[in-house]
Amino acid sequence: MNELIKLSAAELVEKLKSSEISSVEITQAHLDRIEATDGQTLDSADRSAGKDGLNAFLHTSAQQALQVAEEVDRARAAGEELPELAGVPIAIKDLIVTKGQPTTAASRMLEGWMSPYDGTVTQKVRAARMPILGKTNLDEFAMGSSTEHSAFGVTRNPWALDRIPGGSGGGSAVAVSAFQAPLALGTDTGGSIRQPAAVTGSVGVKPTYGSISRYGVIAMASSLDQVGPCTRTVLDAALLHEVVGGYDPKDSTSLNEPVGPYAAQAREGATEGGLKGLRVGIIKELNGDGFQAGVNARFNESIDLLKSAGAEIVEVSLPSVKEALGAYYLIMSSEVSSNLAKYDGVRFGLRKLPEEGPVTIERVMSATRAAGFGDEAKRRIILGTYALSAGYYDAYYGSAQKVRTLIQRDYAAAFEKCDVLVSPTAPTTAYKLGEKTEGDPMAMYLGDIATVPTNLAGVPSISIPAGLADEDGLPVGIQFTAPAHEDARLYRVGAGLEALLNNKWGAPLWAQMPDTESLIRDFDFGGAK
Amino acid sequence: MSDITRETVAHLAELAHIEMTDAELEALASELGVIVESVASVSNAVSDDIPATSHPIPLKNVFREDVVGETLTAEEALSGAPDEADGKFKVPAILEES
Numbered sequence: 001m002n003e004l005i006k007l008s009a010a011e012l013v014e015k016l017k018s019s020e021i022s023s024v025e026i027t028q029a030h031l032d033r034i035e036a037t038d039g040q041t042l043d044s045a046d047r048s049a050g051k052d053g054l055n056a057f058l059h060t061s062a063q064q065a066l067q068v069a070e071e072v073d074r075a076r077a078a079g080e081e082l083p084e085l086a087g088v089p090i091a092i093k094d095l096i097v098t099k100g101q102p103t104t105a106a107s108r109m110l111e112g113w114m115s116p117y118d119g120t121v122t123q124k125v126r127a128a129r130m131p132i133l134g135k136t137n138l139d140e141f142a143m144g145s146s147t148e149h150s151a152f153g154v155t156r157n158p159w160a161l162d163r164i165p166g167g168s169g170g171g172s173a174v175a176v177s178a179f180q181a182p183l184a185l186g187t188d189t190g191g192s193i194r195q196p197a198a199v200t201g202s203v204g205v206k207p208t209y210g211s212i213s214r215y216g217v218i219a220m221a222s223s224l225d226q227v228g229p230c231t232r233t234v235l236d237a238a239l240l241h242e243v244v245g246g247y248d249p250k251d252s253t254s255l256n257e258p259v260g261p262y263a264a265q266a267r268e269g270a271t272e273g274g275l276k277g278l279r280v281g282i283i284k285e286l287n288g289d290g291f292q293a294g295v296n297a298r299f300n301e302s303i304d305l306l307k308s309a310g311a312e313i314v315e316v317s318l319p320s321v322k323e324a325l326g327a328y329y330l331i332m333s334s335e336v337s338s339n340l341a342k343y344d345g346v347r348f349g350l351r352k353l354p355e356e357g358p359v360t361i362e363r364v365m366s367a368t369r370a371a372g373f374g375d376e377a378k379r380r381i382i383l384g385t386y387a388l389s390a391g392y393y394d395a396y397y398g399s400a401q402k403v404r405t406l407i408q409r410d411y412a413a414a415f416e417k418c419d420v421l422v423s424p425t426a427p428t429t430a431y432k433l434g435e436k437t438e439g440d441p442m443a444m445y446l447g448d449i450a451t452v453p454t455n456l457a458g459v460p461s462i463s464i465p466a467g468l469a470d471e472d473g474l475p476v477g478i479q480f481t482a483p484a485h486e487d488a489r490l491y492r493v494g495a496g497l498e499a500l501l502n503n504k505w506g507a508p509l510w511a512q513m514p515d516t517e518s519l520i521r522d523f524d525f526g527g528a529k
Numbered sequence: 530m531s532d533i534t535r536e537t538v539a540h541l542a543e544l545a546h547i548e549m550t551d552a553e554l555e556a557l558a559s560e561l562g563v564i565v566e567s568v569a570s571v572s573n574a575v576s577d578d579i580p581a582t583s584h585p586i587p588l589k590n591v592f593r594e595d596v597v598g599e600t601l602t603a604e605e606a607l608s609g610a611p612d613e614a615d616g617k618f619k620v621p622a623i624l625e626e627s
Contacts, residue, residue, distance in 0.1 A: 113609050114608065114609065116606065116608050117605075208586070209585045209586050210586050210588075223583060223584050249593045252588075253584070253586070255586065323570065323571050323574045325568070326570055327571050329564065329568050330568055330571065337545060341545075341546075345611055346611070346618055346620055347606075347609070347610055347618055348609035348611075349611070351611030354548075360621060360622050360623070361620045362546070364621050366547060366548040369546055369547045370547050370548035373547065378549075378553070379560060381545050382541045382542060382547070382557055383561060383565075385541045385544050386533070386537075386541055386565070395569075396565075396568070396569075398581060399571040399572040399574070401581035401582055402571075402575035402580070402581050402582075403571050403574055403575060404581070404585075405579050405580055405581065405582040406575065406579065408585070440563065442563060442564060442567050457585055458585020458586045484585075484586060
């Protein structure tokens, strides 16, 4: 294994600028790592091959990535002025459309589909001259919290291969935590960036709603969806946010306001005294009871560190947060049922003819949607159809939207008493694959309790590693939330705590992660995939 | 208990244009019952005087300039179509033959 894959994007930038290493070397090292740990052949279109590895990627684009890297190296040698992250490779969640590479949303519905255009964030990544390593795995159409609902096999957690990597963006979180990519893009509708970050010991940010364009991001629930960075360090997340953020006239929910400065805030937060006087509000309803002991222990330890660094700790209450999960599942599924209506076998993707009877368009649609969608997608479409149907609309969808108002008011009241809010990111560490896919359909949803409120309110949140739970040795995440438009504050406090924790551990948390290649060698994949 | 029966799900599946097997209808009826029961408390948590929030960050009247921009060509737009003819999407019969 090439040690340079362990460098952060910020460190890579320094080495690229001083010409100590080339983008081709960096890109090749990450491609080699993917090949060694992901259980797939680079650039292969074959999704049925046995994948005895992490399966973080649904598709790689090694040739294209190396070509971009070569161009960057040539440009640098010629003294051309380059964007900050030029030459630093990135992985992109397969929910974001990319021209010239497949986009599947991890669904049979879009298997083999090629987008005729690039999403805005894809364009920005290309304009920043960052080699795109490939597209990462997710729960189908981003619906799930474990990446087990991908049509193309589960992604495995590099801390323990029999555990979930979180979801929906398990692929992006694993790509960065297992050193397959220094940076990745995710999307977060109810925690899909932050919960995978928490359970893989990495960093994930859900920016303020509208901070990053969603043009070319396959829509799940439009009033909740947001694009964000997946990285190993807070500074890297800040740097990536600065690249992909900003106003886009192609997204009508895009905020017309300046981007950043985020990296500068992260750097400042990590300095001595960077957290002094910061008022941190512990959300009473989101820790303690119902949270795993090891999660609470690491959470409390971080709070003590913040206190020792001069932060002022207060307790705040978000009384309506107990209704957040219900409101979230009603609003999200309603919007899902509408957004996924376009997959009907007419304009793109799968078309399946009915096995018997007349071949009419309506029957083709029904057969196509039956064959193209997995169980979780169907469950949410039907729930949403129910919540929006005559006679139930006011009681369910209407009430959920009112709960949303209450939650926004709770946040507004809480932010009068503090600068940021804090809670664990998820109530548990990574659970076992298969543990929550059978039986009670609410079991998986309950894991979203601490992440969905911020999507409902549109406020930004960051999850950073808080250490390992004593009982299972698995990563725990801590989540900070700031008022809308105050993303910079998250980078400051996130980097501040990260520096305190790294100092305590003597190294970043990932230094304690088992060696991935040995784990894979010793693991019995048992043809389970 | 919720009022979601196999027939309810069959009706919803028809509205949502998803063909379902008997086994799927059965399973979904019981799963939806559990889900709806656990989210139903939202309707008791609110009152008439609370306004609904449809969007987290208030924005209104978002328009762009009415200028000709780059768009997909017909060929690009059709590139992922399951079937096409004469530069258009081609679909099976709209009406069932009587």
